[in-house]
Amino acid sequence: MDWDPITHYKDVAVAERYDRERFSSLSGRVFNALERRLIRRAFRDAPAGATVLDLPCGTGRFTEVLLQEGFRVVGIDISPAMLAVARRKAAPFGARFEGRVADVRELAGREAKRYDVALCARVLMHFPLEEQIGFLRGVATLTRGTVVFSQSYDSAYQRLRRGIKRLLGNQPPANYPIGESQLQQLLAGAGLREVRRLRLLAAISEAVYIIAEPV
Numbered sequence: 001m002d003w004d005p006i007t008h009y010k011d012v013a014v015a016e017r018y019d020r021e022r023f024s025s026l027s028g029r030v031f032n033a034l035e036r037r038l039i040r041r042a043f044r045d046a047p048a049g050a051t052v053l054d055l056p057c058g059t060g061r062f063t064e065v066l067l068q069e070g071f072r073v074v075g076i077d078i079s080p081a082m083l084a085v086a087r088r089k090a091a092p093f094g095a096r097f098e099g100r101v102a103d104v105r106e107l108a109g110r111e112a113k114r115y116d117v118a119l120c121a122r123v124l125m126h127f128p129l130e131e132q133i134g135f136l137r138g139v140a141t142l143t144r145g146t147v148v149f150s151q152s153y154d155s156a157y158q159r160l161r162r163g164i165k166r167l168l169g170n171q172p173p174a175n176y177p178i179g180e181s182q183l184q185q186l187l188a189g190a191g192l193r194e195v196r197r198l199r200l201l202a203a204i205s206e207a208v209y210i211i212a213e214p215v
């Protein structure tokens with residue numbers, strides 16, 4: 001497999017068409033709306049006015065939701081191209097958004113816990129478990145409280161769905177979905193414990209969102 005989630009998203013053309021490609025069809029719009037609603041639910045107990053770390057923020061899909069909810073947001077991404085799109089989306093919210101180009105692997109350990117809560121969405125499934133743990137630990141290291149993260153949840157049913165999608169030539173599925181025991185390893189390795197779990201239409205999506213606290 002030569003697809004690399006780090007270099008891929010640094011391409012300006014990829015970043016500029018990211019939202020349109022994924023979320024402009026009818027099913028894409030429905031999925032995006034449901035996922036944005038789920039993010040609102042996941043952060044409903046976060047303190048008003050808290051600073052949320054959105055890492056990686058990508059094109060700011062969820063940054064925008066969090067800003068609409070009244071939070072301050074620091075969006076970090078390794079790709080300047082993805083962050084440029086996020087900055088445009090966040091512009092109406094002025095100084096409540098700060099964008100930073102950085103690699104989570106370099107931030108971790110260099111900066112103390114400075115954000116109140118964090119979101120780590122739609123990235124872990126691109127990496128093998130050890131790297132997922134490193135990524136999520138990095139996010140947790142920067143955060144004082146709740147960390148919300150997503151993964152693709154593996155099960156016999158989801159394996160069947162993935163196989164059918166592959167046969168139909170649909171968008172490549174997650175490379176590294178995880179089952180329950182790997183999810184527990186991910187939490188433990190990142191120094192987190194699960195508080196709540198939210199599923200996004202389990203019949204048609206692998207996405208699971210875990211709301212976790214530092215151990």
Ligand SMILES: C[S@@+](CC[C@H](N)C(=O)[O-])C[C@H]1O[C@@H](n2cnc3c(N)ncnc32)[C@H](O)[C@@H]1O
Nearest residue numbers: 009056057058061077078079082103104121122
């Ligand atoms: C699929 S996008 C998801 C973005 C956003 N959370 C969303 O759900 O729309 C994954 C993002 O992870 C970023 N990324 C990958 N590795 C990273 C790293 N080591 N540090 C920071 N960002 C990274 C990529 O640049 C890309 O923008």
